Each structure stands twice: as C-alpha cells, then as structure tokens.
Amino acid sequence: MANKPEKFIDENGLRLDGRAVDEMRPMTIEIGVLSRADGSCYLEWGKNKILAAVYGPRELHPRRMQKPDEAIVRYRYNMAAFSVEDRARPGPSRRSIEISKVSRDAFAPIIMTKYYPSAVIDVFAEVLQADAGTRTAAINAASIALADAGIPMKGLISACAVGKVDGQLVLDLSKDEDNYGNADLPIAMTQDGEISLLQMDGNLTKEEFKKALEMATEGCRQILEIQKEALKKKFESHEEVVKSLV
Numbered sequence: 001m002a003n004k005p006e007k008f009i010d011e012n013g014l015r016l017d018g019r020a021v022d023e024m025r026p027m028t029i030e031i032g033v034l035s036r037a038d039g040s041c042y043l044e045w046g047k048n049k050i051l052a053a054v055y056g057p058r059e060l061h062p063r064r065m066q067k068p069d070e071a072i073v074r075y076r077y078n079m080a081a082f083s084v085e086d087r088a089r090p091g092p093s094r095r096s097i098e099i100s101k102v103s104r105d106a107f108a109p110i111i112m113t114k115y116y117p118s119a120v121i122d123v124f125a126e127v128l129q130a131d132a133g134t135r136t137a138a139i140n141a142a143s144i145a146l147a148d149a150g151i152p153m154k155g156l157i158s159a160c161a162v163g164k165v166d167g168q169l170v171l172d173l174s175k176d177e178d179n180y181g182n183a184d185l186p187i188a189m190t191q192d193g194e195i196s197l198l199q200m201d202g203n204l205t206k207e208e209f210k211k212a213l214e215m216a217t218e219g220c221r222q223i224l225e226i227q228k229e230a231l232k233k234k235f236e237s238h239e240e241v242v243k244s245l246v
C-alpha cells in the first residue's frame, strides 16, 4: 500500500489525480462482449475494470428453490485473484458475500420479476482490476448487462460513492482516498432518484450527509447519461444492420 499522502486536496482545490472534488473518473462502457451470455457489459471506470454477464430468465433448478409467482434474482460479485496488488484469495469472502447481497437488493425496485414465475435471473460481476469503488462500478455494469439481456426493467440503476478526505466531501473516491479517507458512502439509485443501496464507512455530520447525498445524486445522474448513451449506440448500430438488410 502507498504511504499516506500529506494532503489530498491542493491549494487549487484539486485532488491528487487532478480531479475537482465533484469530478468522477472517466467511465467507458462496451455492451455485448460475451457471446454465450444473454447480456454482457465491460466497464472501465478510472483503473477499475469490470465484466458483467447476465443469464436468464431461465428455469430454476432445483425446483424447490423456485418462486411460483416471480423470478428470483441472483447476483455474484467476485474479485479476480489478480485484480488487486496482493493476490485476492479466490472464492467467496465475507466482503464479497455482503456486496453480492446488497447489490442484488439494489436492483429490486426495477427488475420486473413477476413476468417470469419459477425462473432465475443470474447476474455475475467480475472485478478484473480493482481501484476503489468496485461495488458501484459492478452495479453500473450489471445494470447495462441486464438491459442487454432484454430483462424487463422500470429503468436503469446507477451507482457511485462519495467520501471525505481532508475534511472535504469528494465524489468517486480514488484508491488512496478510500484507504486513508474519513468516510466512504456508496449509493445506488433508480432513474427516479429512489435510493436502492446506501452503505457507509466512517463518520459524517448530518449536514455533510445531506450534501453527500446531493453529490451522489448528481454523480448517478451523470452515470445514467453515460449508460443511456452506450445503450443508444448499441441500438443504433443494430439499426444500421437492419437498414442494410432491407
């Protein structure tokens, strides 16, 4: 781990990587990267690299796990052994089990499970390279992979974290800010601004918490635009193919 920097924000209000306090790392999204999955997405966010795959809806086995009136959603967040500086121990950990659970719940308000009784929708989010903010990056990728799989949804989910360093709130923590900061508040929300995941490490005052929510809402709004743009691009490229056929 790198040593703790003396200051996280310089006299010009810029962070160690040159970002303003309310600036996110650049995000790129590629859709449909896996041919065997029903939906997939490769997402880069700063140095984070995430691959998300969706399978289903398909019949759930064993049958006793089926829900007769709706589909169940399973979500697996996993860090590749090579995704971090020291090797991450393969297999589920307390951390990855918790992240998988809260991430699955983050999609509960939007996935229309009632359309697929007795079925299962499987979401896999593989962290290939981790650099802080992987749970939110994985949720952003999973949201696109679900849309790519054609799962009926009431909209997309977008997620980002707000933290506190040098007593100031910052959007989208970098690795050093995450390691040595005073707070980390990952949030996921629907297009309508309904919060579907909220976790918090560290301490914030009531005022800071309110401001952090505002910053996260703005961050999610920006991410939603990037997500929509990526989907639109894919849809348009299909339109080109269709046009060339008729």
Ligand code: ADP
Pocket: 084, 085, 086, 087, 088, 089, 095, 130, 131, 132, 133, 134, 135, 136, 175, 178, 184, 186
């Ligand atoms: P998030 O990735 O959602 O911010 P954490 O706050 O738990 O989740 O982790 C912050 C960062 O710490 C991760 O993005 C990753 O870079 C690093 N990290 C997490 N788990 C491990 C691990 N087992 N080994 C090494 N680094 C890790």
